[in-house]
Amino acid sequence: xxxxxxxxxxxxxxxxxxxxxxxxxxxxxxxxxxxxxxxxxxxxxxxxxxxxxxxxxxxxxxxxxxxxxxxxxxxxxxxxxxxxxxxxxxxxxxxxxxxxxxxxxxxxxxxxxxxxxxxxxxxxxxxxxxxxxxxxxxxxxxxxxxxxxxxxxxxxxxxxxxxxxxxxxxxxxxxxxxxxxxxxxxxxxxxxxxxxxxxxxxxxxxxxxxxxxxxxxxxxxxxxxxxxxxxxxxxxxxxxxxxxxxxxxxxxxxxxxxxxxxxxxxxxxxxxxxxxxxxxxxxxxxxxxxxxxxxxxxxxxxxxxxxxxxxxxxxxxxxxxxxxxxxxxxxxxxxxxxxxxxxxxxxxxxxxxxxxxxxxxxxxxxxxxxxxxxxxxxxxxxxxxxxxxxxxxxxxxxxxxxxxxxxxxxxxxxxxxxxxxxxxxxxxxxxxxxxxxxxxxxxxxxxxxxxxxxxxxxxxxxxxxxxxxxxxxxx
Ligand code: NAD
Numbered sequence: 001x002x003x004x005x006x007x008x009x010x011x012x013x014x015x016x017x018x019x020x021x022x023x024x025x026x027x028x029x030x031x032x033x034x035x036x037x038x039x040x041x042x043x044x045x046x047x048x049x050x051x052x053x054x055x056x057x058x059x060x061x062x063x064x065x066x067x068x069x070x071x072x073x074x075x076x077x078x079x080x081x082x083x084x085x086x087x088x089x090x091x092x093x094x095x096x097x098x099x100x101x102x103x104x105x106x107x108x109x110x111x112x113x114x115x116x117x118x119x120x121x122x123x124x125x126x127x128x129x130x131x132x133x134x135x136x137x138x139x140x141x142x143x144x145x146x147x148x149x150x151x152x153x154x155x156x157x158x159x160x161x162x163x164x165x166x167x168x169x170x171x172x173x174x175x176x177x178x179x180x181x182x183x184x185x186x187x188x189x190x191x192x193x194x195x196x197x198x199x200x201x202x203x204x205x206x207x208x209x210x211x212x213x214x215x216x217x218x219x220x221x222x223x224x225x226x227x228x229x230x231x232x233x234x235x236x237x238x239x240x241x242x243x244x245x246x247x248x249x250x251x252x253x254x255x256x257x258x259x260x261x262x263x264x265x266x267x268x269x270x271x272x273x274x275x276x277x278x279x280x281x282x283x284x285x286x287x288x289x290x291x292x293x294x295x296x297x298x299x300x301x302x303x304x305x306x307x308x309x310x311x312x313x314x315x316x317x318x319x320x321x322x323x324x325x326x327x328x329x330x331x332x333x334x335x336x337x338x339x340x341x342x343x344x345x346x347x348x349x350x351x352x353x354x355x356x357x358x359x360x361x362x363x364x365x366x367x368x369x370x371x372x373x374x375x376x377x378x379x380x381x382x383x384x385x386x387x388x389x390x391x392x393x394x395x396x397x398x399x400x401x402x403x404x405x406x407x408x409x410x411x412x413x414x415x416x417x418x419x420x421x422x423x424x425x426x427x428x429x430x431x432x433x434x435x436x437x438x439x440x441x442x443x444x445x446x447x448x449x450x451x452x453x454x455x456x457x458x459x460x461x462x463x464x465x466x467x468x469x470x471x472x473x474x475x
Contacts, residue, residue, distance in 0.1 A: 001317060003028070003092045004085065005182030007038040009205060010189075011045055012052035013198025021045075024178050024205075029095035029325040029360040030315045038181040040206035046214045049202045053144040053171040054220040056199030061141045061169035065120055072116035072167060074194035079109040082186065086155065088317070089182040094154060095324035095360065096279045097316040107442075108159035108187065111458075114442035115167035118463055122168075134474040139467040141169030142246060143222030146215040148208070148236070150228045151327050152282040152382075154180035155187055157250075160446075160457045161225045162187065166201060168466035170223070173202045175211045179328050208232075216240055223466060226250065227284075230406075230451050248465050249453030250446070252380045253284045253408030256401035258391075258423065259300060261293040263413040263435075269300070272386075272413075273307040275437045277323045277364050281384040282331070284452075285409035285431065285439060288381060290388040291400050297390040301350060301368050304386065308351040311364040325360040326383060332362045335383035342367055342374040342387070352384070378404060394419065402428045408448035409439055430456075 007026070008015040016039070023037040041049070060068075079086065087102035094101070124138040147161040158176060165172045176184030188203040204211055215221050216239040226236050227250040240247045259268060276287055292300045316324035326332055332355045339353050347370040352363030365385040370377055376387055391397045401410055410429040414420055420434045430448040431439045440446055445456035455465050 001088055001092075003035040003089065003182065005036060005089045005093070005185060007036055007181050007185055007205070009039060009041055009045060010185075010192065010201075010203040011049045012202065013192075016045070026093055026181060027179070027329070028092055029327055030358075032329065032359045035092065036182070038178065038205050041204040041211065043210070043214065045204060046211060049173050049204055050144075050215065050218050050220050052199035053173055053202060056197060057141075057144050057171045060171055060197065060200045063169075068167065068169065069116040069120060071191075071194050071196055072112045072163060075190045075196075076109040076112035076116070078190040078193055079105055079112070079187070082190065086183055086186045089186060090155060090180070091316040091324070093180045093182050094151060094327050095316055097321050097324050100279060101316070104153055104156045105183075108155045111156070111159045111442050112163045115163040115463065118460060119167040122463065135471065137469060137471050139464065139469055142466055142468050144171045144173070144220050145223040145225065145466060146221050147172060147174045148212060148224070148226045148228065149174065149176055149184075151177040151179040152279060152284070155183040157227050158184055158187060160462065161227075162191075162201060164457065164462045165223075165225075165466045166196075168463055170466050171200050173204060173215060173221070175204050175206065175208065175215075177208075178205065181205050212236055213239060216245055217243055219243065221245060223247070225455075225457070225465070230453075233453060248447075248455030248457065250284070250455070250457060251408075251448060251451065251453035252382070252406060253286075253448060253452050254289060254378075254380045254404050254406045255285055255287050255409045255411060255429075256289045256291060256427075257287040258397045258401060258410075258412040258414075259290060259292040259296070260397075260412070260414040260416065260419065261295045262415045264415065265296055265299060265303065268413045269303040269307060271437065273304060273311070274322075276386045277308075277311050277384050280323050280326050280362070282327055282382050286382075287411055287437070288385070288387060289377065289400070290386055291391045291397050292388060293397075294390045294392050297388075301366070301388065304366050304388070305350045308364045308366050308386075313356065313361055313363065323364060323384060325356065326362055327360070329360055331383055332356075332360050335362050335381055335385060338376040338379065338381050339365060339367065339385065342370050342376045345371050345374045347371070347374060372403070380406070394422075398423070398426050402426075405451040406448070407450040408452035409433065411437065
């Protein structure tokens with residue numbers, strides 16, 4: 001199977017490439033070799049996109065909600081029809097296994113369907129006033145927006161931003177990461193084929209710094225949404241301060257998982273191990289720091305190591321592969337350095353721990369007795385590594401869970417209802433999963449606290465993040 005992505009920019013309703021533009025090589029993470037060239041937007045392309053976004057906005061915001069909704073629904077059905085094609089592109093440019101890639105495409109379609117309906121229920125409110133007077137509060141689209149999405153869920157996280165902004169009545173310019181341009185291009189092809197008007201949704205591949213500085217500085221762009229690392233997020237916030245541009249920040253995490261001795265251990269292990277190695281651990285809500293109650297710590301490690309040994313790595317296109325390579329050449333060395341540091345500080349390596357022989361592979365890895373002084377206990381590994389240590393009391397578990405500046409997702413496994421309630425209240429994170437990992441769903445807000453960012457994507461909160469509030473008083 002070849003890489004069948006037709007990589008182009010999509011500006012003002014026109015597909016563009018070549019014409020002297022720089023190009024960047026797309027790498028197959030299985031081999032580390034180039035498989036395609038993606039054209040990079042020039043400064044002139046960006047100016048054209050900004051102007052088109054500003055021009056298209058007044059009409060798109062006034063377009064009947066049923067018509068907007070129909071285009072989003074049509075986009076969803078095209079994504080479903082094309083799931084095999086887009087899934088194969090995603091696997092080849094990103095590395096995740098085909099089954100996960102297809103689920104990601106289907107999840108993206110679901111987001112378009114959900115926002116197509118949710119926007120119809122976007123009611124305002126009227127306030128209590130004397131007869132003849134009227135005060136009402138309405139939400140309106142914020143204006144042209146810009147999105148910066150990452151390479152770990154390259155179509156789903158892009159769809160979250162694009163579907164919500166289009167549903168809200170905003171126009172959108174998207175910059176996908178250079179590692180995964182193919183599935184992003186396919187999303188915009190589906191929008192185009194669904195009848196999105198020129199200038200309403202535009203795609204600009206290219207240099208992250210040039211694109212973010214240009215779009216954020218423009219007075220036309222009223223809102224920016226970013227998903228990626230905390231460092232880049234802070235940099236973009238500084239840029240946004242100068243232009244007073246609204247911003248949503250979905251940044252890194254370092255999710256704690258509290259395993260209590262009253263959980264169903266076998267069932268818990270059957271859930272946590274595949275979840276840890278999903279997408280080779282490159283998930284901002286990946287379960288990472290496993291705190292296990294002392295009485296079941298050894299049994300947990302034994303069960304985890306046995307299951308980890310059975311996770312077959314390989315090309316994501318092969319049906320029996322359970323985990324593909326990491327998505328880019330930066331990650332294997334970064335993950336390897338974190339493991340070496342942990343080992344030097346006393347951690348035991350119970351499974352994996354090494355890079356693969358080719359491409360960007362890294363073995364599924366289990367570390368035990370990891371001290372808090374190890375870098376991996378403090379920096380997000382963003383790779384296939386589970387980090388474990390024992391705890392004794394409930395208070396100690398909560399203290400460990402909250403000890404980092406991150407607060408994106410947290411998980412716990414317990415059969416004790418009162419304990420589950422307390423965990424929900426006490427853990428400092430944007431999302432909590434108790435006996436479940438199903439926290440990224442279309443109808444619920446997704447976002448973090450502390451260094452994990454602010455603002456929500458998903459749910460009605462995701463729609464509101466592309467709106468401004470207006471109070472209108474009439475005497
Ligand atoms: P990075 O910090 O170089 O880049 C993170 C993302 O931001 C990438 O998608 C990149 O294309 C984009 N980016 C970089 N510079 C930018 C700029 N000036 N303007 C706009 N966008 C810019 O990190 P990386 O090596 O690509 O990824 C590693 C780290 O990023 C991980 O350790 C993880 O913490 C974080 N990350 C988080 C998520 C998430 O879902 N929250 C996704 C991907 C990466």
